[in-house]
Amino acid sequence: MRERLGGAVAPTLAFAAVLVLWQGSVWLLRPPPFILPGIGQVIARLVAFGPNWVGHVIATVEGIALGFLAAVVLGTAGAVLIVSSDMLRRAITPLLVTVQIVPKIAFAPLILVWFGIGLTSRATIAFLVAFFPVLVNTAVGLVQIEPELLDLARSIKARPAWVFFRIRFPNSLPYFFAGLRVASTLAVIGAVIGEFVGSDVGLGYLIVIANNQIDTALGLAAIFLISVIGLILYGAVVLTERLCTPWAGGEGGLKASL
Amino acid sequence: MAAFIEIRDVEKRYTTRAGSQVALRPTSLEIAAGEFVSIVGPSGCGKTTLMKIVAGLLPCTRGEVRIDGVPVKDPPDGVGIVFQTPTLLRWRTVLDNVLLPAAALRRPRGRYEPVARDLIRLVGLEGFADHYPRELSGGMQQRVAISRALLLEPRLLLMDEPFGALDAMTREEMNLELQRIWNEQPKTVLFITHSIDEAVFLSDRVVVMSPRPGGVRAVLDVALDRPRGLHVREHPRFVEYVGRIRDLIWSKA
Numbered sequence: 001m002r003e004r005l006g007g008a009v010a011p012t013l014a015f016a017a018v019l020v021l022w023q024g025s026v027w028l029l030r031p032p033p034f035i036l037p038g039i040g041q042v043i044a045r046l047v048a049f050g051p052n053w054v055g056h057v058i059a060t061v062e063g064i065a066l067g068f069l070a071a072v073v074l075g076t077a078g079a080v081l082i083v084s085s086d087m088l089r090r091a092i093t094p095l096l097v098t099v100q101i102v103p104k105i106a107f108a109p110l111i112l113v114w115f116g117i118g119l120t121s122r123a124t125i126a127f128l129v130a131f132f133p134v135l136v137n138t139a140v141g142l143v144q145i146e147p148e149l150l151d152l153a154r155s156i157k158a159r160p161a162w163v164f165f166r167i168r169f170p171n172s173l174p175y176f177f178a179g180l181r182v183a184s185t186l187a188v189i190g191a192v193i194g195e196f197v198g199s200d201v202g203l204g205y206l207i208v209i210a211n212n213q214i215d216t217a218l219g220l221a222a223i224f225l226i227s228v229i230g231l232i233l234y235g236a237v238v239l240t241e242r243l244c245t246p247w248a249g250g251e252g253g254l255k256a257s258l
Numbered sequence: 259m260a261a262f263i264e265i266r267d268v269e270k271r272y273t274t275r276a277g278s279q280v281a282l283r284p285t286s287l288e289i290a291a292g293e294f295v296s297i298v299g300p301s302g303c304g305k306t307t308l309m310k311i312v313a314g315l316l317p318c319t320r321g322e323v324r325i326d327g328v329p330v331k332d333p334p335d336g337v338g339i340v341f342q343t344p345t346l347l348r349w350r351t352v353l354d355n356v357l358l359p360a361a362a363l364r365r366p367r368g369r370y371e372p373v374a375r376d377l378i379r380l381v382g383l384e385g386f387a388d389h390y391p392r393e394l395s396g397g398m399q400q401r402v403a404i405s406r407a408l409l410l411e412p413r414l415l416l417m418d419e420p421f422g423a424l425d426a427m428t429r430e431e432m433n434l435e436l437q438r439i440w441n442e443q444p445k446t447v448l449f450i451t452h453s454i455d456e457a458v459f460l461s462d463r464v465v466v467m468s469p470r471p472g473g474v475r476a477v478l479d480v481a482l483d484r485p486r487g488l489h490v491r492e493h494p495r496f497v498e499y500v501g502r503i504r505d506l507i508w509s510k511a
Contacts, residue, residue: 146343146345148341148342148343148345149345149347151310151315151339151341151345152339152341152345152358153362154315154332154333155313155314155315155333155337155339156333156358156359156362156363157333157335157362157363158362158363159362162362166361166362167347170347170348170349171348173349245349246390247348247349247350247390247391247392248348248392249390249392
């Protein structure tokens with residue numbers, strides 16, 4: 001019981017401490033609002049902006065969702081291809097390692113040149129940063145398997161297709177979802193960056209505008225909304241993971257990824 | 259009459275950059291149907307290698323293994339294996355893990371489910387059929403693995419240090435359990451262990467292997483009445499067997 005309570009109390013206190021630190025410094029140091037507005041000012045701005053949020057929130061959610069879904073589908077497909085062909089694996093692995101090192105975000109302006117201002121560019125940048133964690137984790141999950149499990153499969157004369165779908169695939173699920181958790185946070189970053197470099201809509205675009213107008217409270221309110229979107233996506237991934245892998249005992253989630 | 263299992267001059271070498279390394283020196287052994295035979299030896303003596311060759315999981319460099327007169331190439335029919343670790347599928351319940359060999363062969367579940375439930379009862383896991391492996395202790399998981407190996411009523415049961423990872427007390431308990439299971443479902447068992455005590459307790463015959471590179475040093479008949487209880491370990495003959503095997507393993511032959 002004490003454990004349970006402590007489990008909820010400590011994180012709440014940590015959050016409260018950050019807010020107290022923020023509001024405390026506003027009261028003590030009295031910075032001008034364009035440097036650091038108080039919590040109340042940000043909330044007031046959030047409310048005052050009202051229906052104007054809708055279009056921007058939808059645009060950002062679209063970019064994240066499209067990029068994330070593409071990353072999941074293509075990342076998984078790529079992983080299956082890689083593990084199913086030795087030749088392909090040998091050909092592609094060095095390329096993958098190289099591309100892993102390249103900062104994908106650096107392509108953002110170039111992607112803008114290729115696809116123009118709009119959803120395609122934003123979603124593509126989100127996809128680019130979210131794709132590799134899905135691909136690499138899923139591939140590792142499909143390959144990483146106890147040798148004894150494969151001996152067992154041979155001894156019971158299981159066919160290769162059966163081994164893939166009934167052993168390798170479920171075995172890869174925890175890895176797959178670990179990749180999805182990372183990808184979900186990266187997709188948010190990618191979509192916002194996409195809106196920074198070239199967009200006429202979205203919360204990232206709004207942050208740039210707010211900055212130019214020295215409307216820091218609006219910028220912080222937009223950051224708050226982006227975080228909410230990110231949390232919802234992350235939560236959805238964790239929930240899906242719990243539903244798909246009840247046998248893992250809910251070991252996933254934030255604890256496992258940290 | 260030919261033996262049920264014939265191991266004839268089986269040798270295993272690995273070719274490495276340093277040259278050819280012997281994992282198992284030429285080994286010959288015959289096992290009769292229904293016999294419980296243990297292979298005991300120190301780590302690295304090649305006993306697991308020998309088991310894998312008998313199981314058709316590893317090709318030998320020389321020699322031949324025949325089961326019921328048929329040379330072993332791939333994993334043969336009618337052989338159940340229990341590995342060093344339980345090797346259960348985490349996403350399958352106890353019942354579904356026990357049913358795995360039937361599922362892999364696409365045999366009808368309905369026909370095997372009663373068998374699986376009987377086996378789960380036989381190994382003392384009644385009431386755990388719907389649990390996931392992570393909810394079981396190490397000893398319980400290995401019981402599931404034994405049920406799984408027995409599902410298709412194998413003629414031969416291969417066990418590779420199945421209790422090696424368990425604590426001493428659970429191990430003693432599992433030895434008793436295995437003897438009971440073997441009494442209820444008599445079959446040929448080839449049991450690999452590094453515990454001399456365990457080998458003597460369970461077996462009709464004990465095959466003693468020498469340290470690396472391993473080969474068979476001696477074969478001992480264990481003349482102790484069955485069923486053997488916990489206190490058979492204090493029997494003078496039991497003590498004598500254990501002492502003799504220990505001497506055999508470490509003697510410089």
